[in-house]
Amino acid sequence: MTEISGYCADRFQGVRCELERQLDSGAELGASICVTVDGEPVVDLWGGHLDEDRTVPWRTDTxxxxxxxxxxxxxxxxxxxxxxxxxxxxxxxxxxxxxxxxxxxxxxxxxxxxxxxxxxxxxxxxxxxxxxxxxxxxxxxxxxxxxxxxxxxxxxxxxxxxxxxxxxxxxxxxxxxxxxxxxxxxxxxxxxxxxxxxxxxxxxxxxxxxxxxxxxxxxxxxxxxxxxxxxxxxxxxxxxxxxxxxxxxxxxxxxxxxxxARSVARVQSxxxxxxxxxxxxxxxxxxxxxxxxxxxxxxxxxxxxxxxxxxxxxxPHPQTAPAVPEGRVCWWAGYGGAIVVNDLDHRLTFAYTMNKMEPGILGSARADAYLRATYAAVREGAA
CATH class of the missing domain: 3.40.710.10 (DD-peptidase/beta-lactamase superfamily)
Incomplete structure (x- = not known):
């Protein structure tokens, strides 16, 4: 199992599990995910490798x-x-x-x-x-x-x-x-x-x-x-x-x-x-x-x-960005899969960065999976 470093609040363990799954499957090479609420990180995770030969681990400051x-x-x-x-x-x-x-x-x-x-x-x-x-x-x-x-x-x-x-x-x-x-x-x-x-x-x-x-x-x-x-x-x-x-x-x-992801979420929060x-x-x-x-x-x-x-x-747009929720929300994505979402209704920022690119200019299936896991935790906390 790929080692994942960083912090994840109990409520958001589904995000960690999804990152582990993507790294273990090889879909992800190296990645970081950060979620802030009220400007404070509730998720700050990273794992995988910087290089395709998997010789250099992804670190906190990658x-x-x-x-x-x-x-x-x-x-x-x-x-x-x-x-x-x-x-x-x-x-x-x-x-x-x-x-x-x-x-x-x-x-x-x-x-x-x-x-x-x-x-x-x-x-x-x-x-x-x-x-x-x-x-x-x-x-x-x-x-x-x-x-x-x-x-x-x-x-x-x-x-x-x-x-x-x-x-x-x-x-x-x-x-x-x-x-x-x-x-x-x-x-x-x-x-x-x-x-x-x-x-x-x-x-x-x-x-x-x-x-x-x-x-x-x-x-x-x-x-x-x-x-x-x-x-x-x-x-x-x-x-x-x-x-x-x-x-x-x-x-x-x-x-x-x-x-x-940490620096993206920090600024965008x-x-x-x-x-x-x-x-x-x-x-x-x-x-x-x-x-x-x-x-x-x-x-x-x-x-x-x-x-x-x-x-x-x-x-938000249900066709182009199906995992981005409606509401007072703004977002954008990077070629290959990186994404940031600012949710003013929940005072939440989600950021994901990675080095193994997926096809497509806007978003990716992996980004959607992490974002859905994040909002599953948000809904659970609101219940």
Whole structure:
């Protein structure tokens, strides 16, 4: 039986049992799960290995690339500025970033880039992955191009460029890069081991990602000018490249955040705890309400699955996220399976990170199993 380390309150033993089952079966290689209630961990578990050869155990301080969970950290940075009166979600992006008005983008609002409805869901091809490592140069390319659909009319998942759009606004407002702002305003003050731009001093504790089985589908058969193809291939994500110093050190606020379940839950519990953590008020009720202002509800033009977006987060959807409960809940997932759920009704945050990826951009069967075990305990405690 695979050894699991950490803490798990008695009521949540079903989560530990599910993690043991997934590790023992080989479905999981290495993983961490954290559940906080009122900002305090009731589950903080980890187990398995960092590497495919199973020579290095997953430790308490292991980090892993969590892909699009990074977007929730980027969104939270923007919401901090909103709360301070330095950013208005209904203001034009070009008010803060004048160059962005080029090519018909003058009416795009901050809420549009935060909710994936801006019409700018990727870079105008051709572009290589390494080109997005320079955040300012990559943002300048986005500022120069036209939108791919009418802004505000529908969502089109900003898969790789979310952090470049939001991060450039943050840089224009604060004079600080996204990674620096996040470190100084959230990760540092909260004591969270999460990084947008991960330095070489952390390299030895980063888990290797195991790519999902290749999807037997020929993208060349699709319309190369479609929003789906342009979004997901401009540039094309290469899992092997995520192990490079260039990728890890870049500030790619959409997809290259490195952390673990504990650090994800620590930061995101600011939301589930009503904007306050450790006696410090970071977000007002008015700002939190923005998260739940629905911006779109329908088939996403980039992913071709039904999604609901508020401002900065996904909202529950029974088809796309069946294990995410209804209510005052916001969530998002990372490519391969990582997920975070903030439940303001129960003041609960659930986070799961892993290195053996499952197919699919949003969520996974393993994530759903852990989340269901968590809510079984929540319901039992409420009975």
């Amino acid at each position: 980090l892993v690339n969590v892909f699009s969970i990074s977007k929730t950290m980027t969104a939270l940075c923007a919401l901090l500025l909103v709360d301070r009166g330095e950013l208005d979600v209904h203001q034009k992006v070009a008010h803060y970033w004048p160059e962005f008005a080029a090519n018909g983008k003058g009416d795009i609002e901050i809420r549009h880039i935060l909710a994936h409805t801006s019409g700018v869901s990727g870079w105008q091809p051709p572009i290589d992955l390494a080109d997005i490592y320079d955040a300012e140069a990559a943002a300048a390319r986005l500022a120069a191009q036209p939108p791919w659909w009418e802004p505000g009319s529908a969502s089109g998942y900003h898969a790789l460029n979310y952090g470049h759009l939001v991060g450039e606004v943050i840089r224009r407002v604060t004079g600080r890069s996204l990674g620096r702002f996040f470190a100084e305003e959230l990760a540092g003050p909260l004591g969270a081991d999460f990084h947008i731009g991960t330095g070489p001093e952390h390299r030895d504790r980063i888990a290797s990602l195991i790519p999902p089985p290749a999807v037997q589908f020929d993208m060349s058969t699709l319309d190369q000018d479609s929003i789906l193809v342009k979004t997901l291939t401009s540039p094309l994500l290469d899992i092997a490249e995520t192990a490079s110093p260039g990728w890890q050190g870049a500030e790619i606020g959409a997809v290259n955040g490195h952390g673990n 600011v939301v589930s705890c009503g904007g306050s953590l450790d006696g410090r008020k970071l977000l007002s009720d008015k700002t939190l309400d923005l998260i739940f202002e629905q911006q779109s509800d329908g088939v996403d033009q980039a992913l071709l699955v039904p999604l609901r977006f508020g401002i900065g987060y996904g909202l």
